[in-house]
Amino acid sequence: xxxxxxxxxxxxxxxxxxxxxxxxxxxxxxxxxxxxxxxxxxxxxxxxxxxxxxxxxxxxxxxxxxxxxxxxxxxxxxxxxxxxxxxxxxxxxxxxxxxxxxxxxxxxxxxxxxxxxxxxxxxxxxxxxxxxxxxxxxxxxxxxxxxxxxxxxxxxxxxxxxxxxxxxxxxxxxxxxxxxxxxxxxxxxxxxxxxxxxxxxxxxxxxxxxxxxxxxxxxxxxxxxxxxxxxxxxxxxxxxxxxxxxxxxxxxxxxxxxxxxxxxxxxxxxxxxxxxxxxxxxxxxxxxxxxxxxxxxxxxxxxxxxxxxxxxxxxxxxxxxxxxxxxxxxxxxxxxxxxxxxxxxxxxxxxxxxxxxxxxxxxxxxxxxxxxxxxxxxxxxxxxxxxxxxxxxxxxxxxxxxxxxxxxxxxxxxxxxxxxxxxxxx
Amino acid sequence: xxxxxxxxxxxxxxxxxxxxxxxxxxxxxxxxxxxxxxxxxxxxxxxxxxxxxxxxxxxxxxxxxxxxxxxxxxxxxxxxxxxxxxxxxxxxxxxxxxxxxxxxxxxxxxxxxxxxxxxxxxxxxxxxxxxxxxxxxxxxxxxxxxxxxxxxxxxxxxxxxxxxxxxxxxxxxxxxxxxxxxxxxxxxxxxxxxxxxxxxxxxxxxxxxxxxxxxxxxxxxxxxxxxxxxxxxxxxxxxxxxxxxxxxxxxxxxxxxxxxxxxxxxxxxxxxxxxxxxxxxxxxxxxxxxxxxxxxxxxxxxxxxxxxxxxxxxxxxxxxxxxxxxxxxxxxxxxxxxxxxxxxxxxxxxxxxxxxxxxxxxxxxxxxxxxxxxxxxxxxxxxxxxxxxxxxxxxxxxxxxxxxxxxxxxxxxxxxxxxxxxxxxx
Numbered sequence: 034x035x036x037x038x039x040x041x042x043x044x045x046x047x048x049x050x051x052x053x054x055x056x057x058x059x060x061x062x063x064x065x066x067x068x069x070x071x072x073x074x075x076x077x078x079x080x081x082x083x084x085x086x087x088x089x090x091x092x093x094x095x096x097x098x099x100x101x102x103x104x105x106x107x108x109x110x111x112x113x114x115x116x117x118x119x120x121x122x123x124x125x126x127x128x129x130x131x132x133x134x135x136x137x138x139x140x141x142x143x144x145x146x147x148x149x150x151x152x153x154x155x156x157x158x159x160x161x162x163x164x165x166x167x168x169x170x171x172x173x174x175x176x177x178x179x180x181x182x183x184x185x186x187x188x189x190x191x192x193x194x195x196x197x198x199x200x201x202x203x204x205x206x207x208x209x210x211x212x213x214x215x216x217x218x219x220x221x222x223x224x225x226x227x228x229x230x231x232x233x234x235x236x237x238x239x240x241x242x243x244x245x246x247x248x249x250x251x252x253x254x255x256x257x258x259x260x261x262x263x264x265x266x267x268x269x270x271x272x273x274x275x276x277x278x279x280x281x282x283x284x285x286x287x288x289x290x291x292x293x294x295x296x297x298x299x300x301x302x303x304x305x306x307x308x309x310x311x312x313x314x315x316x317x318x319x320x321x322x323x324x325x326x327x328x329x330x331x332x333x334x335x336x337x338x339x340x341x342x343x344x345x346x347x348x349x350x351x352x353x354x355x356x357x358x359x360x361x362x363x364x365x366x367x368x369x370x371x372x373x374x375x376x377x378x379x380x381x382x383x384x385x386x387x388x389x390x391x392x393x394x395x396x397x398x399x400x401x402x403x404x405x406x407x408x409x410x411x412x413x414x415x416x417x418x419x420x421x422x423x424x425x426x427x428x429x430x431x432x433x434x435x436x437x438x439x440x441x442x443x444x445x446x447x448x449x450x451x452x453x454x455x456x457x458x459x
Numbered sequence: 460x461x462x463x464x465x466x467x468x469x470x471x472x473x474x475x476x477x478x479x480x481x482x483x484x485x486x487x488x489x490x491x492x493x494x495x496x497x498x499x500x501x502x503x504x505x506x507x508x509x510x511x512x513x514x515x516x517x518x519x520x521x522x523x524x525x526x527x528x529x530x531x532x533x534x535x536x537x538x539x540x541x542x543x544x545x546x547x548x549x550x551x552x553x554x555x556x557x558x559x560x561x562x563x564x565x566x567x568x569x570x571x572x573x574x575x576x577x578x579x580x581x582x583x584x585x586x587x588x589x590x591x592x593x594x595x596x597x598x599x600x601x602x603x604x605x606x607x608x609x610x611x612x613x614x615x616x617x618x619x620x621x622x623x624x625x626x627x628x629x630x631x632x633x634x635x636x637x638x639x640x641x642x643x644x645x646x647x648x649x650x651x652x653x654x655x656x657x658x659x660x661x662x663x664x665x666x667x668x669x670x671x672x673x674x675x676x677x678x679x680x681x682x683x684x685x686x687x688x689x690x691x692x693x694x695x696x697x698x699x700x701x702x703x704x705x706x707x708x709x710x711x712x713x714x715x716x717x718x719x720x721x722x723x724x725x726x727x728x729x730x731x732x733x734x735x736x737x738x739x740x741x742x743x744x745x746x747x748x749x750x751x752x753x754x755x756x757x758x759x760x761x762x763x764x765x766x767x768x769x770x771x772x773x774x775x776x777x778x779x780x781x782x783x784x785x786x787x788x789x790x791x792x793x794x795x796x797x798x799x800x801x802x803x804x805x806x807x808x809x810x811x812x813x814x815x816x817x818x819x820x821x822x823x824x825x826x827x828x829x830x831x832x833x834x835x836x837x838x839x840x841x842x843x844x845x846x847x848x849x850x851x852x853x854x855x856x857x858x859x860x861x862x863x864x865x866x867x868x869x870x871x872x873x874x875x876x877x878x879x880x881x882x883x884x885x
Binding site for chain 2: 055059140144146236257275289385387404405407408411419420421446447451452454456
């Protein structure tokens with residue numbers, strides 16, 4: 034396709050999505066759930082042929098410059114296929130939130146006013162690598178009564194096309210328009226530029242990928258973007274606190290996995306807890322090879338334990354999202370300094386306090402301006418499944434509309450409904 | 460000020476607002492309510508001097524090209540001052556929503572997860588003419604725990620400065636930072652360009668004004684915009700319906716006032732109700748001098764009643780927001796055609812059905828994709844006060860974040876709170 038053809042093609046997808054979205058918004062819960070269960074069955078029945086298509090992507094990847102972890106994420110193993118099939122069934126079993134009317138109250142004029150939860154309409158999703166995201170996005174779209182246009186990475190195009198065909202088959206077999214979930218069939222980059230700039234057809238864009246991609250999309254999009262920038266998360270070890278709990282949580286938050294956005298990058302320690310806490314956590318980190326970038330006071334306490342892994346932190350370290358076995362460590366006077374540091378340096382993703390002080394816990398929850406704030410729990414819990422949303426389309430670092438893990442609710446809007454008996458405005 | 464100075468000045472306002480917003484988010488409800496009551500008292504105590512400052516704006520307006528209705532909107536009469544003072548007191552008496560935690564539920568991991576309502580942070584508001592909007596915006600900002608930067612029109616600059624001083628006095632006397640509400644002191648247009656492009660200091664922009672202004676701001680803003688574009692609202696007269704109710708509601712919706720965004724611009728009539736309804740409403744409209752732009756069928760029924768006021772509608776008429784004694788009228792086969800017409804031509808603001816059919820009412824509520832959908836009530840009710848919000852900062856025609864009348868809730872965000880006992884992610 035040339036650029037002109039891509040533009041025309043994307044306009045066609047957009048128009049079809051807009052038309053399909055009306056049918057999806059109208060469809061009852063039973064029909065949408067049937068499509069999800071049909072999709073699960075189709076995924077299982079076609080597991081072998083999905084793997085054949087996935088082989089094409091893997092073969093291309095083998096001769097490309099793709100890193101080993103990226104190639105790994107490309108794989109559609111039988112286990113992954115079973116997991117996404119189960120995910121569809123779990124979504125089908127969840128309560129339906131579309132059409133629900135809340136807060137219906139009579140007003141002095143006599144009218145009754147409430148709010149109805151409705152789909153957003155059409156969302157466009159831009160993502161990379163893992164083909165199972167195609168099914169996660171498609172199934173959330175079906176459950177939430179939206180239509181969507183999915184643009185996966187070129188490295189997964191054959192797997193995604195195969196998955197997209199099964200989704201459309203499931204929709205059609207359930208009496209829903211196949212165009213309710215459309216996979217962009219071209220890997221031309223121009224398609225992304227078109228997708229994010231057609232407000233008449235697409236209501237919101239959800240990008241998943243590196244910070245550069247998301248910043249570029251946010252800058253150029255002509256519609257709202259549910260965006261997830263970086264995850265510079267913190268644990269603050271307060272005074273007083275259960276020191277052993279602090280060690281366990283800080284360890285889990287940093288080392289259980291290094292790559293997730295909700296792993297911590299910074300550790301703040303109340304000066305009065307430092308002597309008891311730092312040598313213990315330093316021993317844990319040292320055993321796992323975690324580099325510690327410290328301010329002078331923390332360095333003095335940690336150096337005797339792990340001299341080889343201690344470095345001086347620079348100002349830039351407080352901002353950094355390492356996603357690696359590296360952590361910044363700083364001593365603070367107490368709660369006020371911890372909150373000020375987090376609100377200044379963190380990416381407003383997820384931050385936790387370890388404390389025994391009730392007032393400190395309350396203030397931390399109220400005053401830390403992050404999407405998820407935690408008391409005595411590991412920031413690694415910031416996740417749609419762990420929060421009980423059933424599924425997530427992403428994690429938002431915005432304050433607007435959806436914040437933190439985004440599930441079905443984030444893909445909906447509330448419209449006002451007014452029930453009257455001929456009342457007039459005076 | 461030159462452009463460079465304006466940029467520096469706005470950066471200073473932004474930084475001060477950001478700092479003040481932390482104190483406002485921390486402030487308890489009693490303190491914020493005290494500021495609102497103090498402001499009400501100050502407004503009353505300074506009614507005379509406010510009018511003196513208002514005279515300066517009115518004197519300038521008298522020698523300018525401002526239209527008579529615009530000049531009228533500029534006036535700060537004793538009655539208007541009393542009304543805004545009462546508005547502050549009413550807000551102070553309303554329940555506080557900041558800090559409220561909802562849906563706290565234990566998850567399988569043991570953590571308890573809920574959502575806390577928190578201020579958005581800093582909003583920037585851009586508006587014209589009516590100086591009482593300064594107090595409405597300031598008081599909503601105080602109640603919702605935000606900080607704000609207000610940019611009124613140059614025609615009201617003296618009145619706005621005087622009101623801004625009273626707001627800052629009320630804040631300071633209540634122990635809150637005066638910078639929580641800042642009025643832009645320069646009328647330089649560059650200030651708007653700066654205000655909408657400092658995401659580090661301003662979280663959201665709320666423009667109030669003409670469609671051109673709002674489109675320009677939405678296009679150039681680097682932060683989200685709560686926007687209100689046009690109000691092309693409809694009444695659909697169904698079959699079966701109470702014809703007399705339909706006449707009363709259509710009359711109220713069109714003629715009670717012509718200028719509000721929630722006045723209707725289009726009337727759709729089910730063919731089976733047309734013979735009974737159209738002559739009656741045509742007589743009402745004719746008596747009030749309302750021009751009727753009709754399709755051929757409607758024209759045939761109305762011409763005998765009001766020959767002088769009937770015109771042929773063009774395709775453009777179905778899109779038009781007249782804000783004047785003009786209405787478009789079209790016959791439709793029934794509910795399906797009415798919904799399709801509204802979803803295609805309306806501005807997704809407010810649309811109503813007049814019906815006796817329960818299934819039709821349900822389908823209209825569900826399928827019409829507008830911010831407010833009504834059954835047997837006048838679209839003129841689409842208003843924060845009539846909906847029970849206590850106050851409104853505007854009406855949003857967006858689907859994202861806030862939709863329809865925007866009150867305190869639209870100025871807040873929900874963050875996730877997690878309460879644990881040392882739980883780890885496995």
